[in-house]
C-alpha cells in the first residue's frame with residue numbers, strides 16, 4: 368500500500384540524506400505557511416477589535432513579509448535539492464546498471480536481451496528517479512505534516528484537529544484502492560491500443576495483399592471494432608480516474624466544511640475567536656496539500672516500480688563464474704581440451720548439446736560442422752566458459768575447467784567470432800584491448816601474422832589510423848583480420864574460429880583461410896565453418912546433428928563412411944558448381 372519496493376529501496380542507499388533533506392525543507396515550507404496563516408488570521412481578527420493601531424498593522428505586515436520570504440526561500444531550496452537528488456539518483460543507478468551489464472558474459476547478455484539492457488539504463492532510470500526525488504520525500508512529509516498541524520490546531524479545537532487528521536490519514540489508503548483499479552484499467556487500455564496499432568500496421572504493410580484478395584473492407588471493419596474497444600477502455604479509465612478525484616475532493620471539502628461549522632458554533636459559544644476560526648480555515652487546506660502531493664507522486668512511484676522490475680532482472684543475473692582449485696584433475700591427463708559427456712540446454716528450450724564427448728589434442732586442428740542449429744556455437748560458448756555444462760565435464764591440459772581462474776582460461780583460449788567488434792578509436796587502441804602492454808613491434812607482428820601487414824603499410828598514420836565508428840572505416844575482411852590479430856596478441860594456445868569468414872567477400876575469405884592455415888602450425892585451432900571445403904585439412908572433424916556427435920574422423924575417413932558429412936560436402940559442391 369505504501370508502494371515500497373525492495374529494488375528501489377536498495378538503490379536508494381546513497382540517496383537517503385537527499386530524500387530526508389527534501390522532506391525536511393518541505394516541512395520548513397509548511398512551518399512558513401503556517402506562520403503566515405496565523406499572522407494573517409490574527410491581523411484580520413484584530414480588525415474587528417476597536418483598539419487597532421498603526422503599529423499593529425505595521426508589525427503584522429512585517430511579520431507576514433518575513434514569513435513569505437522564508438517560505439519562498441524554503442521552496443526554492445526544495446526545488447534545488449529535488450533537482451540534485453534526481454541527478455544523483457540517475458547517476459547512481461546508471462553506474463550500478465552499467466557495472467552489472469559489463470560483468471555479464473555472452474550468455475547473460477542474450478538472456479536479458481541487449482534492448483532490455485539499453486532501456487533499463489535509459490528509460491527505466493528516468494522513470495525511477497522520480498521515486499527518490501518526489502515519492503519518498505512526499506511519503507515522509509505526508510506523515511509529518513498532519514501531525515505538525517494537529518498540534519497547531521488542537522489548542523483551538525481538539526475535535527477539528529482530530530477530524531482533519533483522521534480524514535488526511537484515510538485519504539491515501541482510499542486513493543490506493545482506486546489506484547489498483549486504475550492500473551488494471553490502464554493495462555487493458557494499453558493492450559487494446561497495442562492491438563489496434565498492430566492491426567493497423569499489418570494493414571498498412573499488407574495493403575496490396577488485402578486489395579489483391581478483396582479483403583480491405585473487412586480489414587477496415589475489424590479495425591473499426593478495435594477502435595471501439597479502445598474507446599470503451601479509455602472511457603472506463605477516465606471514469607474511474609474522475610470518480611477517484613471526486614471522492615477524494617468531496618471528502619476533503621466535507622472535512623473542511625464540518626470544521627468550519629464546528630468553529631462557527633465555537634465562536635457563537637465564545638470558545639473560539641475570529642482569528643482562531645480563520646487560522647483553522649487557512650490551515651485546513653495545508654492539511655491536505657501534503658497528501659495531495661503524495662497522491663500525484665504515487666503515480667510516478669507505480670511507473671518507477673514497474674521499471675524497477677526490469678532493472679531487478681539485470682541485477683539478479685548471476686555473473687559469477689565460480690572456480691574451485693580443489694576440483695579433481697583429468698583422470699586421463701589429456702594434453703589438450705577434452706569434453707566428456709557434456710549436455711547443455713538454454714532456459715526453457717530442449718537440449719542444444721546432448722552427451723557430447725570430444726577431444727582437441729594440443730597442436731591439432733579440430734573442426735565442428737553440421738546443419739544450422741545443431742549446436743556448434745553452443746559448443747564454442749562452453750569452451751569459452753560463457754556458460755557451464757548442465758551435465759558432464761570439460762578438462763583443459765589435465766585440469767577441470769572450473770578449477771582454473773577465469774583469467775587463466777582467457778589467456779589460454781581466444782575466440783574470433785562471426786562479427787568482430789571494433790570500438791571507435793585507432794588500430795592501436797583496438798589491439799591493446801587484448802594486450803595493454805604490447806609495444807608497436809608486437810602489434811605490427813600480430814597484424815602481419817593476421818594478414819594485415821601490407822594494408823598497414825598503405826596507411827599514412829599506421830597504427831594511429833582511425834578505424835571509424837565501430838570499425839566502419841575498415842572492410843568486413845579487415846575487421847575479421849583485426850579480430851585475428853587481437854586473438855594472436857592474447858598469446859592464447861587455443862583459438863576458436865566461429866564462422867570467422869561468414870560475412871566477408873570471397874577474396875578476404877581466401878586470405879583469412881590462408882592465415883588460419885599458417886596459424887595451424889603453431890596453435891591449436893577449433894574451427895567452426897559452414898564451408899566444407901575449408902575444414903578438409905583439419906586433423907579431426909566432428910559432425911554434430913541435433914546436438915549429438917553423429918560422426919567423427921578425418922575428411923577422407925568421413926567421405927568414405929558416407930552419412931551426413933558426405934551429404935553436406937556433396938550438396939555444397941553442387942551449389943558451388945551452380946554458382
Ligand SMILES: Nc1ncnc2c1ncn2[C@@H]1O[C@H](COP(=O)(O)OP(=O)(O)OP(=O)(O)O)[C@@H](O)[C@H]1O
Pocket residue numbers: 477478713714716719737738739740741742743744745746
Ligand atoms: N541464447 C539462446 N537461447 C535459447 N536457445 C538458443 C540460444 N542460442 C542458441 N539456441 C538454440 O540452441 C540450438 C543450438 O544453437 P547453436 O547456435 O549452438 O547452433 P549452430 O550450430 O551454431 O547454428 P548456426 O550454424 O545457425 O550458427 C538451436 O536450437 C538454437 O535455437
